[in-house]
Every structure is written in C-alpha cells, then in structure tokens.
Amino acid sequence: MLITFEGIDGAGKSTQIKKLVAWLASRDVEAVTLREPGGTAVAEKIRSILLESREDISPIGELLLFSASRAELVQEVIMPALSSGKTVILDRFYDSTSAYQGYGRGIDLEVLRSIIAISTCAITPDITFYLDIKPEEALSRKFSAKSLPLAFDHEELDRMERSGLEFYRHVRQGYLDIISREGDRFVSLDALEDAECIHRKIVETLNSRIQA
Numbered sequence: 001m002l003i004t005f006e007g008i009d010g011a012g013k014s015t016q017i018k019k020l021v022a023w024l025a026s027r028d029v030e031a032v033t034l035r036e037p038g039g040t041a042v043a044e045k046i047r048s049i050l051l052e053s054r055e056d057i058s059p060i061g062e063l064l065l066f067s068a069s070r071a072e073l074v075q076e077v078i079m080p081a082l083s084s085g086k087t088v089i090l091d092r093f094y095d096s097t098s099a100y101q102g103y104g105r106g107i108d109l110e111v112l113r114s115i116i117a118i119s120t121c122a123i124t125p126d127i128t129f130y131l132d133i134k135p136e137e138a139l140s141r142k143f144s145a146k147s148l149p150l151a152f153d154h155e156e157l158d159r160m161e162r163s164g165l166e167f168y169r170h171v172r173q174g175y176l177d178i179i180s181r182e183g184d185r186f187v188s189l190d191a192l193e194d195a196e197c198i199h200r201k202i203v204e205t206l207n208s209r210i211q212a
C-alpha cells in the first residue's frame with residue numbers, strides 16, 4: 001500500500017507521518033517512510049542541489065532534478081518495498097511536482113504528466129492525505145518554530161521556501177485544483193485543526209478503507 005502526504009511547507013506533513021508511523025507500529029505494521037526529494041544516496045545529492053543551492057535553477061532544470069530524484073527513489077526503494085508487501089509512506093510525491101512546478105512555476109501540465117509517468121513508472125498512491133493551509137499561516141508556523149522573523153527571503157529558508165508568498169498561493173491553488181479534478185484518491189484535511197485531531201481522522205480513514 002502506498003500512502004502519500006501533500007501540502008505546502010509547514011502544513012504538518014512530517015508531524016502527521018510521525019504519528020501515523022507510531023500508530024502503524026503499535027499494530028505491528030512495518031512501514032517504510034521516505035521523503036522527496038531524496039531517499040537514495042544519489043537522490044539525497046540531488047536534494048541538496050535543489051534545496052541548498054544559492055544559485056538560481058531554471059524551472060525546467062528544477063523539474064528534471066526533482067524527477068531524477070523521484071526516478072531513483074521509485075526504482076531503488078519504492079517498487080521493491082511495494083513488491084514485498086510493505087506499506088510505504090511518502091512525504092511528497094508527484095502531486096508536489098504538479099502543484100509546485102506546474103501551478104507554482106508555470107510549466108505546462110501536459111508536459112508534467114508525461115515526465116511524471118516516466119519518473120514514477122506510472123505508480124499511483126492508494127491514498128493521498130492533503131493538509132490544507134494558507135501559505136501565510138504555514139510559513140509563520142515554520143518561522144515561529146525556528147524563532148525567525150517573518151521574512152520570505154530569509155537566508156535560513158531553503159531554496160524552495162525562499163520562492164515567496166505569491167508562489168505559495170499558486171501552489172496551494174494548484175493542490176485545490178488537482179483535488180477537484182482527481183478527488184477519489186485524496187483526503188483533504190484542515191491543517192489548522194489540532195494535530196491529534198487530524199491524526200484521528202487519518203486513522204479513521206485508513207481503517208475504513210482497509211475494511212472496504
């Protein structure tokens with residue numbers, strides 16, 4: 001089973017994944033947890049180019065780097081884990097590419113579709129939890145966690161996070177568009193709710209899908 005988490009930076013993906021992994025472990029379900037970009041030696045190198053570079057990266061270059069990282073992860077780790085019957089939990093997958101590189105950077109969505117199909121070997125998540133939050137709220141959460149003043153170009157932010165408020169507004173709108181077109185796979189959650197309350201909803205959803 002492939003479970004993915006989506007949402008803009010600061011939405012609470014890592015927080016929820018941690019809770020879900022603990023819940024699965026308490027039921028003796030071994031889960032493989034991975035984050036994008038990264039997850040193999042090569043993909044982690046690509047991650048550092050994408051997130052730590054101080055140089056500009058062109059939108060197409062960025063798309064291909066994310067896709068190269070994804071191709072490594074899918075072939076080296078995700079496909080073998082799924083084939084051996086493991087539950088795989090992903091912190092971001094190709095919906096991030098549609099939202100960030102498509103709606104955020106403005107790359108044609110048809111172009112993205114073919115690159116996504118190639119880089120994922122056409123794997124689709126069984127379920128995708130989307131944590132919805134306004135960028136202002138998400139970013140201010142991140143800033144307060146790091147005790148930083150609210151500044152969208154702060155040097156402590158990674159290269160993607162420095163893309164600015166307007167960029168994040170497009171990305172969020174992108175996620176909402178994707179969900180309105182491809183609703184069945186998604187469970188949309190209000191990221192402003194209490195973390196424990198969101199976790200209970202995730203568990204309830206998984207329980208009811210597993211029974212069904």
Ligand SMILES: Nc1ncnc2c1ncn2[C@@H]1O[C@H](COP(=O)(O)OP(=O)(O)O)[C@@H](O)[C@H]1O
Pocket residue numbers: 007008009010011012013014015016141142145191192193194195196198
């Ligand atoms: N439901 C929530 N309510 C309030 N704060 C939260 C909630 N979920 C996460 N946070 C806090 O928001 C910040 C970002 O959460 P995180 O899980 O790292 O988000 P993401 O992985 O999506 O970037 C962290 O400081 C985290 O403790």
Ligand SMILES: [Mg+2]
Pocket residue numbers: 013014015091
């Ligand atoms: Mg995170």
